[in-house]
Amino acid sequence: MFERTQIGKARESLDESLTIAGWVKRTRVLRNISFVILRDVSGEIQVTVKDDEMRKAVEDLGREDVIKVTGRTVSSEVANTGVEFIPDSIEVVNKAKQPLPFDLFGQVKTELDTRLNYRFMDFRTEHTSSIFKIQNVLLTAFRGFLTDRGYMEFQPPCVIASASEGGADLFMLPYFEKQAYLAQSPQLYKQMCAISFEKVYTITPIWRAEKFNTPTHLNEVRQMDIEQAFADDETVMKVLEEILVHMLVTVKEKCPNELEILGREIVVPELPFRHVTYTESIEMLQDAGEEIAWGDDFSKPQERKLTELVGKEAFFIKDWPSVQKAFYAMPYEENPDVVHAFDCIYSGIEISSGTMRIHLPELLREQLRKKGLNPDNFTHYIESFAYGAPPHAGWSIGLERLTMTVTGMTNIRECSMFPRDRDRLVP
Numbered sequence: 001m002f003e004r005t006q007i008g009k010a011r012e013s014l015d016e017s018l019t020i021a022g023w024v025k026r027t028r029v030l031r032n033i034s035f036v037i038l039r040d041v042s043g044e045i046q047v048t049v050k051d052d053e054m055r056k057a058v059e060d061l062g063r064e065d066v067i068k069v070t071g072r073t074v075s076s077e078v079a080n081t082g083v084e085f086i087p088d089s090i091e092v093v094n095k096a097k098q099p100l101p102f103d104l105f106g107q108v109k110t111e112l113d114t115r116l117n118y119r120f121m122d123f124r125t126e127h128t129s130s131i132f133k134i135q136n137v138l139l140t141a142f143r144g145f146l147t148d149r150g151y152m153e154f155q156p157p158c159v160i161a162s163a164s165e166g167g168a169d170l171f172m173l174p175y176f177e178k179q180a181y182l183a184q185s186p187q188l189y190k191q192m193c194a195i196s197f198e199k200v201y202t203i204t205p206i207w208r209a210e211k212f213n214t215p216t217h218l219n220e221v222r223q224m225d226i227e228q229a230f231a232d233d234e235t236v237m238k239v240l241e242e243i244l245v246h247m248l249v250t251v252k253e254k255c256p257n258e259l260e261i262l263g264r265e266i267v268v269p270e271l272p273f274r275h276v277t278y279t280e281s282i283e284m285l286q287d288a289g290e291e292i293a294w295g296d297d298f299s300k301p302q303e304r305k306l307t308e309l310v311g312k313e314a315f316f317i318k319d320w321p322s323v324q325k326a327f328y329a330m331p332y333e334e335n336p337d338v339v340h341a342f343d344c345i346y347s348g349i350e351i352s353s354g355t356m357r358i359h360l361p362e363l364l365r366e367q368l369r370k371k372g373l374n375p376d377n378f379t380h381y382i383e384s385f386a387y388g389a390p391p392h393a394g395w396s397i398g399l400e401r402l403t404m405t406v407t408g409m410t411n412i413r414e415c416s417m418f419p420r421d422r423d424r425l426v427p
Contacts, residue, residue, distance in 0.1 A: 004068065008042030011083050014073050020045070020085065021068040021093065023124065024061050025105065034058040038069065038085070041129075046079045047071075047087055054090050064096035064104070064121075112411060119418060119427055130258035131415060134251055135403045139203065141250040142224050142397075145243050151199040151226060156186035158205065162377045169208045182207035185396075186225055187328065188381045191357055194227035195389045201226040203399070213422050215411040216300070218400060220420035227394035233330075233340040233356040236393045237316055240344055240352055241273045244314065244397075251406060264408050269314035269346065276310060277319045278338075284309045295321050304348040318342040327367040329355040340393070347405050354395025361386050 004021045005013065022040035034055045036047040047069055049055050061067065071087035078084075101118045102110040104125050115122040122128045143153070159175065160183045171182040186204050193200045203224050210219065228236055248268045252259070259266065276284075285292050285302055288309060292302065298317075306317070320341040322331055329339035340356035358364045361382050365375040375382060403415040413419040418427060 002068075006042040007038065007040045007045045010073050010085065011043065011045055011081060012073075014075065014083070017070070017072055017088075019068060019070045021066065023096075024063055024065045024067060026063060027058055027061050029055070029059055036061065036067075036069075038067065039124075043081075045073070045081060046076070046084045047090075048076075048079075048084045049087060049090070051087075054087060057090050057092065061092070062096055062098045063100060064124075066093040066096070067091060068093050112413060116413065116419065116424065117427070123417075126261050128414070130255075130261045131403065131407050131409065132417065133258050134255050134262075134407055135399070135415065137251050137254050138247050138402060138406065139224075139399070141247040142201075142203070142243065145246050146199075146201045146226065149199075151201045151228075152193075152197050154190070154193045154197075154200050154202050156183065156189035156202055156204055158183050169210045171207050171209045184208050186223065187326070188378075190225055190227040190394060191328070191392065192381075192384045194229045194392045194394065195359070195384065198229040199226070200228075211422060215413075216401075216404075218412055218416060218419055218421055221401075221416070222399040224397040224399055224402075225394060227357075227392060229390045229392040231356075231393045232391060233318065233342055233354065233393050236354055236395055237275075237318075237342055237344075238272070240354065240395050240397075241269075241271055241314070241316075244344070244346065244351075245269065245271060247402075248406070262407050264406070266406065267313050267347070269312065273344070274310060274312050274315040276306075276315055276317055278317055278321065279319070281306055281317050295323055297324055298350075300349065303345055303350055307345060307348040310345075314344065314346040316342045316344055322367075322370075325355060327371045327373060328357050328364065329367075330358050331363075331367070342395075344395075346402075349401070349405055351402050351405055352395050352397045354393065356391070356393040359385050359389040359391055 005018045007020055007022060010018050010020050022038045025037040025039045025044060028035040034049040036058055038045055038047050049058050068091045069085065069087045070089045071085055073083050073085050076082060076084040101121060102114055159180050161180060170184060173180055183206055185206055186202055190200060190202060203222060205220055205222050207220050226239065245268055248266050252266050282292060282294050285305060288305060290302060319338050322337050322339045325339050325341045329341045332338050342354055343350045344352040358367060364382050368375045368378060400412050400415045404412050409415055
């Protein structure tokens with residue numbers, strides 16, 4: 001059995017007999033003494049080797065070799081961490097192929113494609129490790145917040161029979177004697193769950209066959225979604241602003257070292273967020289000299305400009321034109337061209353969108369036809385609202401996009417462990 005003490009704990013356990021193990025970061029061999037900087041996920045420690053036999057083993061070590069060391073931690077006035085590990089034995093567990101594909105800790109900048117080709121090794125760098133430790137905290141905080149408030153997690157299917165939201169950006173695949181698609185959204189399924197379980201959430205992959213190849217686009221991403229019955233758009237906007245603040249505060253509290261490595265200082269927005277209508281947003285941009293008309297979507301530069309004009313780190317844009325939102329968005333009775341929809345802008349970028357949903361079967365059929373879709377292809381979906389469906393609403397956060405915003409990355413591929421785009425299918 002491979003038992004060991006993590007290096008982070010070993011640094012605090014002075015004069016105890018311990019076994020540690022990890023990767024060799026670097027070695028230094030002098031005339032009468034040798035040093036090994038050993039690293040694991042919890043940190044690093046200096047192993048100080050004076051024994052001649054063990055020093056011979058150190059001479060043969062390469063970077064990223066995996067070794068196991070038994071000995072004890074002692075105080076040191078010389079080591080950077082204030083302690084050093086004095087070994088009784090050193091065992092080489094596995095040698096790393098040399099030379100390494102790139103220098104994990106050097107000053108030479110490695111191209112992103114090279115790092116993605118050797119992603120398993122890129123995870124060992126402080127930079128990339130910090131990104132995904134922060135992403136993990138975002139996920140944990142998201143789940144904890146909703147679970148504590150009575151939301152149930154569900155798992156939607158990823159193979160579906162027809163488009164979730166319309167459009168042609170679907171990956172087709174054969175499914176026995178039928179044609180199926182990779183899900184472009186969990187939308188229809190989270191509504192089906194909400195009208196029975198009332199408050200649900202999911203974290204799920206989705207796919208879109210868009211032939212873009214930009215720093216902000218992937219063809220597979222993860223969505224963090226909620227759906228809530230007996231609710232309207234205002235209800236779930238309040239949930240969204242509270243959970244976003246909770247996630248950001250949690251990252252600040254739990255990831256100070258990672259944020260320092262990435263050179264980030266998180267600004268937590270004040271509650272409640274400001275609400276600006278779509279029409280007000282268009283007028284603000286027009287007054288600022290932007291070329292945009294009512295009915296247009298906002299470009300990313302325009303989202304950043306709006307952030308400057310609104311003067312808030314986070315805010316909502318609500319009451320969108322029907323043409324800009326999916327068929328299931330609830331229209332206003334007094335003005336069917338406008339729907340109960342919203343986007344959340346944080347740090348100059350849209351990180352979430354949501355709507356109040358249509359829960360009336362005949363209105364759903366009408367809206368599908370307006371979008372040029374055949375209601376017969378959505379029979380199972382529409383029928384689910386024919387047996388006592390309450391009003392409901394929900395939203396979605398893109399995990400990679402939120403991670404990108406929080407960590408300050410400029411390429412979304414940095415924020416996906418194994419990104420999938422038009423060119424990349426491996427690893």
